[in-house]
Amino acid sequence: MAGQTRVRSLDDPTVFVETPATIYDAIPPYPPRTEREAEFYNLGDGEMLINLGPQHPSTHGVLRVVLKIDGERIVDLDPVLGYLHRGVEKICENGDWHHAISNCDPLEYVASMFSEAMPVLACEKLLDLEVPRRAEYIRVLAWELNRIASHALFMGWIALDLGGLTPILYGFIERDEIVEMLAALTGQRLLFNYLRIGGVNGDLNHEFMSRLGDWMGHAGKRIEDSQNLLNENEIFVRRTKGLGVIDRATALGLCMSGPPLRATGIPYDVRRAHPYSVYPELEFAIPVREEGDSYARYMLHLDEIRQSIHIIDQVLHQMPDGPCMAQIPRLIRPRPGRAFIAIESPRGQYATYAMSDGTDQPFRMRIHDPSYFNLQVMAEIMPGNLIADIMAVMSSLDPIMGGIDK
């Protein structure tokens, strides 16, 4: 790439002109280290590289995607991660089990009730600890509320990335009610730090219940409203239907999970595939779509919100009395062992693999974030599409960079 490179002329796309190579800053200043990198950074005639990000509104965080384009068409792309890397796994190994809860909180910052559950559930499994049933029900209640808040925001985001400004306001109204509700319960609006090893921090209180009651009264109606706003909007439908189609084999091979996997027709939901907590006692369906495109993923989120409302309804009716915290020592030393747990977060299977060596610190705390695996599909499905469509497809995968970069 030394010196000059040939690109299509802006005046006449059939003509190639020489340009100074200085515009190709996306090319790394070192020789390619892998086969794939050599292939990607070797430009053919008419191809050029541009950086999407690191600070681009549609990347939902700090993600850089190097696009290899020919005119308006994407030839290939290479996501560059690590801008938000904090080394949470290493930090967890250097604090005790209780610290790990608040360290894992900001991983999935839109639905942190799920990421903070990671060290909690792993430690409980290592301890063989039985959690009071009331605590389990409160957890499910908090999880499902947080899932709805996350999905409501998703519906706003995807419209925002397609140029529609209104739905995000509705999404935030919905989310704000839930977040205020959870703030009454946990004291925090964003990073709740509510789950504890052995239960939850504090029982349901009056303010939470009264807010929840108000919200349950109109939750179903809100979904109808958002649905009327977007589902048949012509621009929205044309920019999502048939775009970013993922087939079943690709989705399974790429270790995808959550709505992007279920939108291809595979009913893999950890709540049913490998039940945890009190989900076996609750009745709900796993919504599945067959098309596998952006529109199917969007519709799936709507269906999941309805199922979550249904779950919350049951939880409120079945909520048992009793303590919300097990009797555990303050200093926790699980015996040496290994534990793998997975839960269904709004983005897919959130898993952790924890090892204990008998001390009060985790020996190893692997965190598996679903967005990390879902994001890989971009390089499979985007080539051949327009640059403008990359936003529509990426936001339909709903990645959260806090979890991807850990």
Add this chain to the structure above:
Amino acid sequence: MLAPVAGRQDTTEIRVSPAEVTDVMRTLHDDGAFRFRVLADLCGVDTGEVMQVVYHLWSENSPDWLRVIVDGLPRDDPRVPSMTFMWKGAEWAERETYDMFGITFEGNRDLRRIYMPPDYTSFPLRKDFYLADDAARSPGEGFRHMEQVRPPAAADRPLLTRRSKVQ
């Protein structure tokens, strides 16, 4: 197989050597009796003595998670075959494991660092990588650079790691 099949809670565990892991995983994935189609997780572990690569699989035929541990990788040059021929999604997980532990996955066509910058030289999740705070509490007392595994003064002492009681 390096050890008998073990089971605890809802997880079944098998241990294999790096030479046989490809065949084991292929059988688990393709055989009609197993059909472990979902690779739930792939990660590396540094026990302080050896390196391990741990796979977690899910199948609709089994109520348990299946944990496959590739055991006994040497710390100086850990190598395992890549699983990208079966699960293309393992590519980034292997890149992360390479980035954090320095485990080489033979057959992964894009094995470069994913989180750390390309000119970075150490592997942060290894047990001999100290955090700045940690170094002060360690037996190799005094200042040591974060990325320096063993300072020259401590070269005659054994390599300090938090040795695991879990094997």
